[in-house]
Amino acid sequence: MQKHEMIDHARQIMRDNDRGTYTVPTQGLYPFQWNWDSALSALGFSQFDEARAWTEIDTLLAHQWDDGMVPHIIFHKPDDGYFPGPEIWGTNRPVPTTGITQPPVAGFAVARIHDRARDKALADRQARAMIPKIHAWHQWFYRARDPKGSGLVALLHPWESGRDNSVDWDDAFTRVPTEGVIPFTRRDTTHANPAHRPTDEQYKRYIWLVQKFRSLNWDNSKLHDASPFQVIDPGFNAILIRSCRDLADLAARLGMDQIAQESRDMADRGIAAMETLWNEDLGQYLCLDRITGKQIQSASIGGILAVFAPIPQDRAAAIGRRIATLAESCEYLVPSHDPTAPEFEGLRYWRGPVWLIVNFMIANGLEAAGEMQMVNRIMADCLRLIEEGGFAEYYDPITGEACGGGRFTWTAAMVIEILSSHELIA
Ligand code: GLC
DSSP states (O other): OOHHHHHHHHHHHHHHTBOSSSBOSBTTTBOSEEHHHHHHHHHHHHTTOHHHHHHHHHHHHTTOOTTSOOOSEEOOSOOTTSSSOHHHHOOOOSSOBOSSOOOOOHHHHHHHHHHTOSOHHHHHHHHHHHHHHHHHHHHHHHHHSOTTOOSOOOBSSHHHHTOTTOGGGHHHHTTSOOTTOOOOOOSHHHHSOGGGSOOHHHHHHHHHHHHHHHHTTTOHHHHHHHOSOOEEOHHHHHHHHHHHHHHHHHHHHTTOHHHHHHHHHHHHHHHHHHGGGEETTTTEEOOEETTTTEEOOOOBTHHHHGGGSOOOHHHHHHHHHHHHHHHTTOSSSOOSBOTTSTTOOTTSTTSSOBOHHHHHHHHHHHHHTTOHHHHHHHHHHHHHHHHHHOSOSEEOTTTOOEESSSSOHHHHHHHHHHHHHOTTTO
């Protein structure tokens, strides 16, 4: 496929999933607005329609909670094709939302879109309005999810990570009970192959946590300590740190000095604390279980995505080598779990498959560290996957088989972003 054909195809998918002021990740499986999908999709929009890109993030931030949290799903319109819907979350919002959050990639996206904007006046206006909101979200993280001030924030629900059923959560998840979970019918398995999705056992635990937090009225001053699941994910923290750093730079450019300073301080503390997650044997970062205080021995992509943050140069170089090792056991980079590990499943969601959004963020971090050979390899693999399997939700790293939902918004957005900003491989 020619470059322009691929871009045209990707734009068409984004237009088809556009609901006017927000996009759905894909039709059927995910019929609402998802937090990090929107922020990453805005990057794609910004390459051909800047105003629409700003609207996407604007809509997301319009549903921020008073305490600063930006929710993971906004249920703009009723749709019974998804479980768990608003009646299960019970957050009592004017427009219903879930009560948990997702990777805070919006700060990074806003800074990047502003940086290259053609319409500077619009970009300045939008950025000025969004910066305080995103900053409040970042402060919320360090307040509500790091109450002891360690410099690293914990996830209270696997869905917050964006890597729903990663092997990373298995051990900590054994502490989440299943007693008292309401009977329910999953809807995801009617849209996608159940063998590519999380298991029923995992779903019961996902719902137990939702019921628990709901019983506490979604009061974020109580949720952290009450949760039997408190996991520190290096990938998630890296996204937060990177967004704090980029927001600091943007705020400084716009003369918003106090936010710039506070934001830079948060990023610096986070970077220093990331060192506690480094694992020398594997040459990557690992998750930490805050309840046991131990590193989680799970060789997942979360510890590789950490390169998205401005980590030390030698750490970034080691991650480049770690990916090269992973490349020896798969055909397409970057697998979401080490293919040589016994838990690896090439087709099952976040337990093996390749995701283009994560590839993009890893490549972006490696690029900043000057690891260009690996950047080009990852970008080329992304385009091969699209050529062979179309714009899927995720792909088997061994066979390249397209999995999950089809015609995916953020996959399309990443293709536009990659082809528009990486002349090397275009
Ligand atoms: C799944 C993914 C999550 C994504 C959502 C919508 O839950 O794990 O990362 O945001 O789908 O695409």
